[in-house]
Amino acid sequence: MSSWPFPWQIRFLVALTLTVSAALSHAEGPRVLVAEVGARSVDTGLLFDGHLQAVRQSTLSAQASGRILSLSVKAGDQVKAGQVLAVIDDRATQAGVAQAQAGLAQADAGLANAKAHFERTRDLRAQGFVAQAALDTAQAQLKAAQAGVAAARAGQAQSSLAQGFTRLTAPYDGWVLQTHAEAGTLAQPGAPVLTVYAPQPIRAVVQVPASQQGAALRAQRIEVQLPDTDRWVRPARQLALPAADPVSQTVEWRLDLSEADGAAQVPGRQVRVRFVGAADPREKPRLQVPAAALLRRGELTAVYVVVERGGAEPAPGFSLRAVRTGADHGASGVEILAGLKAGDRIALDPVRAGLAGARPAN
Template structure:
């Protein structure tokens, strides 16, 4: 049978006609001129001119948020940890008992010292009464002066023995206090370094606590850049939420790290700026000193894809309108002034402020 004269089944005919119509529409779109499609769909992207502008000589470094009040509580007595009342993240109050070390020995010492004090007090009462009676008998001439001197010496010795017993009692109470770790201030538990049942020893860390306020940014400045940090006219801290804030002050440690060859700077933050910031978070610190001209572009013009940093450059006058992607090497971030361009761009060239839209087909500069 001739296939050319064989009619299509109804379902196959509808499928064939639909596919033919879709092909015709798609073919018409693909055959349309490229400039016509660009005119129809190409977005208008605002641009900015790359220019040399006066910016401060800046040093941008990584820093870490730290609590100004932070303490690592260590055991002062030997023994097994029998109670650990807190865990990491718990809020604590000043004076709150956080951990207890086995205190049976120290408790016995306190009881023994208390008994010694009671005995010394009884002996003192007896000695003072004997001295008083001897004094009365001496006044009546019934005893010698030597007997009175001996009675008064015995009373003085009893008073000294009582003082010694009380000192021993205070020492025993102090030793018992070493078996209890208490919070030195209001704050939170940052970490626990031991668990209930572990053996505690003098100097072994058990807990670390910190106060949520005040906070500071700690930055380690390379010794080679220390002079620039010293003459910085402005110091700024970039918080995790992107805000640039000025610290309440700045202080530099008077010595450099002999291994890393860095100098530690501490920048306390204003309480209002530090809301929501946590110790341990990474921040940026910028030391700005003096002024110099640098080629800068707005931060929004940069396109970052992995290790690639690029900008979309508008075509020069006389060339077909559009953008060309160009890799650049960036330098310091100067905040509102823009980001420094070290290579890949020339002054006067225009860059797209929205690199995502500039990469669309048919995109053209808005001005």
């Protein structure tokens, strides 16, 4: 039996489709604000890619030799200031502490004996039973014993400090960015064990070619585009290092973000940085549209343009038109290289303009 519909079914579907289309064409659609495209002078400037970096970031390294007994954190863990993060085998340093304590006890005993001998010799000298040379010898022995105690105490402090080197602690509240070793690894002085950072403050770092450093210094303002957003923000503080890298021939700029702008940002994310200068009067005005008016779908970039729709009662509507964009000038808008001309009216909300029956609101 054939699966094709009967002729009366085909006529019914066609009539239903025409009825629905007619109803939709007469439905009242949304009203969308529009703006007229015009040519304006644009600010000159530079645009570079940069990345976010924590202002306070520390790589904790071993200061004593030994095997790592425990590593109590991993990348992504939150830590508190003073928290023990890793422990290195401290049996050798414990033996050093015990030896230093024994040496101090021995030096104290020697000092007590030298002091008693000096006091007896002093009394005998006062009575004329010993020569002055004996008293001088006893006094020298007392000073030597005192110096021995001071040396023993310094040794004890040194051994206690070495014992402290077997504990790696967090220098501030923050997060573990990366671990460079595992439990059981042999640690050597200077070998990195883990990296921690504080989430605030955070800054954007960009490498500016040395040949364009002058233009960057003359910029009227500097803006940073936050990751995954269209927002361009001004840094709270900015610093250009006073020297260029001899290999890459770039100058590093550090742009500290405000606490509000840096909230929820993490180091390593890519950002865009632009140095904006004054408009050049020699430059020809360029067509610009607001960034929000652009509709991006894969490789397609388009806008909804106001057109007159035909019919018994002509009314303005919207038609999707592909455009080719140029530089993004922030608040000034996005440059249009092709697809529009001065005087065209475009929808400021492309999503609503794409709905059935949408009409200009102004």
